[in-house]
Amino acid sequence: MTDLVEEITLRLDKPPDCPRCEGESLLLARFPHSWRNASGEVVPGIREAVLCRGCDRGERPADDLIALFAVDELLDHNNVDTFGELAAAWVESVRHRSADESMLADEEERWRRGDL
Numbered sequence: 688m689t690d691l692v693e694e695i696t697l698r699l700d701k702p703p704d705c706p707r708c709e710g711e712s713l714l715l716a717r718f719p720h721s722w723r724n725a726s727g728e729v730v731p732g733i734r735e736a737v738l739c740r741g742c743d744r745g746e747r748p749a750d751d752l753i754a755l756f757a758v759d760e761l762l763d764h765n766n767v768d769t770f771g772e773l774a775a776a777w778v779e780s781v782r783h784r785s786a787d788e789s790m791l792a793d794e795e796e797r798w799r800r801g802d803l
């Protein structure tokens with residue numbers, strides 16, 4: 688699993704709005720995600736997820752990560768290790784979410800159209 692974690696990209700600078708509530712998100716994560724097409728072939732792709740203060744509250748480890756933002760909007764060298772660990776745990780939880788989420792379906796549609 689550790690080799691996958693290294694492929695995760697995190698963006699803190701102006702992440703896109705949350706697709707669920709259209710509010711401001713805290714963080715954008717981009718990570719490899721494979722899925723099966725209609726023919727049953729595995730298609731490697733990239734998936735994105737945002738961390739939302741509203742929508743992800745109450746879910747762990749998202750809650751722990753949100754709490755870190757609440758303590759200090761600007762991450763510094765004192766908490767970057769904690770942040771990295773929580774972010775990796777959060778991405779893992781997002782990665783294992785049900786594959787029929789509308790956000791993922793939307794990305795697959797974009798992939799088929801060649802937008803990604």
Ligand SMILES: [Zn+2]
Nearest residue numbers: 705708739742
């Ligand atoms: Zn939201």
